[in-house]
Amino acid sequence: MFDLVLQALQTLFTPEHFVYLLLGVLLGLVIGIFPGLGGIAGLSLLLPFLYGMDEVSALATLIGLVAVIPTSATFTSVLMGIPGSSSSQATVLDGFALAKKGQASRALGAAFSSSLVGGLFGAIILTFFVQIARPFILIFGSAELFMLAIFGLSMVGSLSGKSLVKGVVACGFGILVGSIGSAPATGEFRMIFGIDYLYDGLPLVVIALSIFAFPEISELFRKESAIAGESKLGKGGMLTGVKDLIKNKWLALRCSGIGTIVGAIPGMGGSVVDWIAYGHVVQTSKDKSQFGKGDIRGVIAPESANNAKEGGALMPTLLFGIPGSGSMAVFLGGMVLIGIEAGPSMVTKDIDLTYTIIWSLAIANVLGAGLSLFLAGPISKLTQIKFSLLAPFMIMVISFAAFQATKDMMDLWMLLVFGLIGIFMKRFGWSRPAFLIGFVLATQAESYLNMSVQFYGWEMFLRPGVIIIIILSLISVYYSRKGTVDENAELMEKERNQKLTLTPQLIFAAAVLLFILIAIVDSNQQSFLGGVFTLTVAYAILPFALWLVWTFARKKNSDPAVFDAEQAVEEGTFKAPWYEPILWIGGLYILSVLIGFIPAIMVFFIAFFTIKANTSLVKTAVLTAAGVGLLFLFGYFLNLEFPQGLLL
Amino acid sequence: MKNDNLKQIIILSVLFLGVFFLFSFLQKEESDSISEITNPNSKHYFQDKTIEWIIPFKEGGGGDTWARFNAPFFQKHIPGNPAIVVNNIPGGGSIKGANLFAERVKPNGLMILGTSGTTQMPYLLDDPRVRYDYSKYKPIMAYPTGGVAYVSPDIISEELRNLKVNSVEEQIEKSVRIIQELIDNKVQLKYGSQGPTSLDIVTMFSFDLLKLDVQAVFGFRGRGAGRLAFERGEVKIDYQTSSAYLKNSIPLVESGDAIPLFSFGALDDNGQLIRDESFANSPVGVFNGEIVRVNVPHFGEVYERLGHQLSGIEWDTWFAFMSAGFGGMKLLLTPKETPDEIVAEFHKGIGAMKEDPEYQKNKFKALGEYKQVIGKPADKIFDLATNVGTEEKAFMKSWLIEKYDLNLK
Structure with a gap:
């Protein structure tokens, strides 16, 4: 085996192959910086050149492109609070908080070196396990995948903020929004309100941008300061970030492991891996007070996981010809075009190609992280630009990114609608990660539940894999109640001494309640299989939502659910009205x-x-x-x- | 607002917008003129033009790969070397992109649509979301494909599992006995499906005609996910389109983990159902370590041997939807009014493409055994794929309502 491994490396390091790899990496970095553009956009640019290339060069270019996109997507996540790709949503929480403190280059330094660790880790695992991974991948049946979705949802506890009730309602709200569109079990259309656009449900990109980026942009807009505020950029910040990684090396390795495993499970999708890693770091940390406010560990965890994911995702892609993530689908398409067939032969007669792919992955990660580190210093100066000069560019970027989702004007209107919801969620302290996790896992939980009930019935709970994941979920829930991410703790402290007007919160909670009721009415019109999931979720969160409305209505100011950032901040912080x-x-x-x-x-x-x-x-x-x-x-x-x- | 500000906004807006609209106007003028094609002295019609190839599917899927495989050859061989841009507009199982094409297209050859069996199905079933009309288009190129249905040996008696075959005839016999045994033992099978309006209709209808008790479990994202469920043992019956079958299911047959039942067949030049040559000499089983290779029998052969007639409404419906789903798997379309001279330019390009050694080298891996055809054979495929009789349509619709409670109104 090692002969082949080394031989593949040797081939790759011949100048002509290496140049192609570098070309892929550079292209990937440039494209990854722009949110909304991913491997797909890159591939269409590459494609005309793939013809006539030899297999090794073509593979090197493709892998170079795909491997570094999660690396450079970090730039916008950290510097602007715009999730650069679907697997760097969690990075925004602490990464952007650090940028606002003037520590952008530290956050980037830690992020890129974590990406490097994750990427290499994924490549190493791939090297040793690709030949024996087949049975492992086949363990994950629909029952296990359903339980994994539940495990993902269990992370909500750690991310819900002071009020668990609000966290649960936010998550359920996310699930209901995620179930808009055709029902996985029957194909019926739910809650589409006669809008064609909603047939396929709301695109993740649009929701992630509106829930995370939109409220941040609008807040900066109103503050009229630079992103980093008045704070100075720390000298040598980048090296501090690298040191942070070294200090937290075991965390980075654990999260790389999580990333590789989640990536290797076909059907999980890359968009939860960062949240699972983030939930993991919160649950295993003693001091949780800084999460959401700029804890460097909150950057290291998701960034090591999302690069490791690609290595994991290559396993089902190569072994079964089934893409483990969105970018892998494109990679697979690219392979067909150069005449390579993914499948069992990748570990037998084409094993040399597999090693070429692995080495390309490893080297691309090194090149990508290196180049990004090099650029991190200068680019982080962006956070010092007066926001009124930066804002139009950021608004252009998020609009452009949202429009890439389905190329429909509705993408933009939905960005606006959910952006508004995002603004209120942020203002009233409703956990946005909880909402997003619910949204991401809605379809997955429902379709795998439907499948496993039909395949296994109650016996699904006797499967060893399922039992293990249930235990993991229980552990996660237990740890989550020992402390939770709370970005608003300080403001809330101050707020205690104020008399708040609760009407705005009441209106928002009532609107969420109304949506839950609509979901109930709508589900009742569907067939049993088409409506049962949505109905169960809606009924489950209904009492909590009612309780919230009631709490706000009777003006019980001391309840932990009460929070209104708008009224708690110092007078004069915002120079423009919220609208x-x-x-x-x-x-x-x-x-x-x-x-x-x-x-x-x-x-x-x-x-x-x-x-x-x-x-x-x-x-x-x-x-x-x-x-x-x-x-x-x-x-x-x-x-x-x-x-x-x-x-x- | 200060007066100066307003003035600045107006001046700059007029300036920027003026430049922008002037340029886009000039560009539009150029692309709208079809007249040049009839003038023999002019440059090639497609010179300096861009052809937008709409693919109503996601990047990376079968439809996308087909277009992206062809695009560079089109660019190289169509006279005038137009830029070919593949534009993916996925959504609603390909309805969205096809609708958009219907809305935007002009008969100038600058926008073409690549559809697939999945696009034909909702059109034939009068899905109310469909706003495209095949009768308004004509084919530039057509590309058929096929598929194979197979079962897991777990559910078959040992004797039958180990029954060695030496010819297609014996394979037909074996398939028939397997089906008979499953029916006799009242074996309930589950099948991982993408949904009741997808191409899976043809497969599920086929199982039903064979009187197999197959329950479709919906919500699978793609046939790959279905195959994975088969490998995990969650489903015991599955089908794959030709290229996926050859690549990923054949190894299962070779290791004794799958037994092919039937293929969907292929259409000859006269539109008759024949055995699919893509599976000539493909493995059908392994007996005492020896892999036996014979062609996979087509559905009609198995169906007939089970004692059914290859006529009547059930058979006609099967044949009509098989032709739409597999026979016309991929169609490249332009509006009917597109001048023949423009279509001829495409055909010149496609003709030259087929001579290209680079194309010949890669086409088998990207397209399989099937040929991309133009002219008369393409018209024939197009006709079979998009014209389904009212009776067959009605039969399929009522079957879907009865079986899956699916009402498309």
């Missing part, structure tokens, strides 16, 4: 519908810089041209579409 960002962004979208996105973004940039940043004519023109130019550049090279206008 102003929504008016700007909504205005941009209305204009896009009328004249098309690109012209609308021009007008938006010009108006925003002139009014909010008071820039001169020339500066406004230059900034606008830069923004639109960037959009054109990406649009041209990646053949991207933008919303077209009705009028022109």
